[in-house]
Amino acid sequence: MFWSISLLALAPAVLACPDHTRSSRSLVSRATGAKDWNYTDPSSWGSIKPEYAICSSGTMQSPIDLPANNFSNTHAPTFKYSATVAGELTNWGYGPSFALNETNGKDYSGNPSFTADGTTYYLIAWHTHTPSEHEISGTSYPAELHLVHGTSSGTVAGVIGIPLTASSISSPFFEQFLGSVPSTTSESHVELDEVYMGLALCEAGNLESYWTYKGSLTTPACTEGLRWWVSGTPMGLSKRQMSKLKGVSGFSSRGVQKIIAQALSV
Template sequence: MRPSTSVLVATAIISVTACPDHSNYQSHPHLAPRQTITSNPGRNATDWSYEASYNWGRIKPAYELCQTGTQQSPIAIGNNIGLSNYHHPNFTGYGGGNVTGNFFNWGYGPAFTLKHSGDDWTDLPSMQFDDETVYLKGWHIHAPADHSVGGRHSKAELHMVHVTAEGHERAVIGIRIDPGSSDSEFFAQLPQPLIGFNDTTQDVGVTVDMRAALAEVNDLSEFWTYKGSLTSPPCREGIRWFVARSVLFVGVEQMRDVLRVCTYSARAEQEVWRHEINSA
């Protein structure tokens, strides 16, 4: 079915907030768990939208990879492919789990950027896989989930973005989020009320236990992995994706709170090509 004229026009004129690069930590004097400031965290308007992600490749040459890439993300994950026996992530470099940074809304939902010293990323929590070490730069939430599993999309998905020592995105942990029967300890840490998608000027200095998020998905002991890309233009490839098999369940009111401050941010799933799902 052809997209409507109104959708094509919206693609050309809509101005939205780009997927956060998590480089925007600002030092807050006497940082306290609930200290609020009113500064712009640096989320810039873009010439693309998630509602028309099928069209990114034709917007300008810099986005060509969104159309021609061989390892584009996200993808659909089938229940019949089994779990990965390779590339197991190791989180001993996360230490105690507590990290300090900025909590904000990236224009689509909750996000968090870790405090770091200039261009030195190596003092951040580290994850090891194969012979690589990468560092947690920040996290953000998409709603609905980018990845489907067994044909179903969860209500949201947490992306934990890891970079190389030089600050280049290298690995992302994807954790699906759905409502359950009890509250999530991880989400209970976040400042209330959550910052809305229409408030891009506020951020909050907060300390968060990232180990809590991992614990709620069994420390990623079961996962799918593949070679993929960033899920927004310019859709750069070379990203190792880890998608947790376990779902991070939150309380009903927690789920409603998250969805209340989110807006649509799921890229259309891409055809599997050279993704090497779960392969060595």
């Protein structure tokens, strides 16, 4: 039931999103580091090394299961997402990953941002997980987009999670880069000069419905102290786009964490 309601709600949002031309791109470099963890047994991350201990001992770990239709009404985000961004597209080993360029040294204050409770969060990077990490009343989605935000100097402070689902309409946001994503084993970096982030926001219904809670990074070191906003409106990808995304992705969902201190809306 929830699925069909979500899909119906999604269609008008996509149609109303502004048009935008595709990004220009060029292959520029390579090299990413090997990880000392994987998705074979996420419950063991905490014992890999002391720096990852909080993955097991933390009380505000992410992702979590969220209650269908019981949305938050505090910490409402106000977006300023109209600028196009430039950066590097890579594959983090499990799907597309994009790091926004910095300006004037490590300064992200010119990037798309949102403000909640008087704090401004600047977009630093985004990536996807397959399947979704957050669940909605026990149901996962095919994938999830994470828009990672931080302080103007790049300390991660807030993440927007957007569930991705199959739709009869294609996603103009994903269409900007989906044909350029390196494979899971590639270390290529593809430079994208113009990615319009406003599309992602628009295709998620501008986050007019959301859940918010205090949680953690969902990969080691599972750092706590950041706030999540998960969109109540999923973003729709066409069948072709979803299969393309899955073709450059690997299983990358940590699994929902025990609720200890991650109270909704608090």
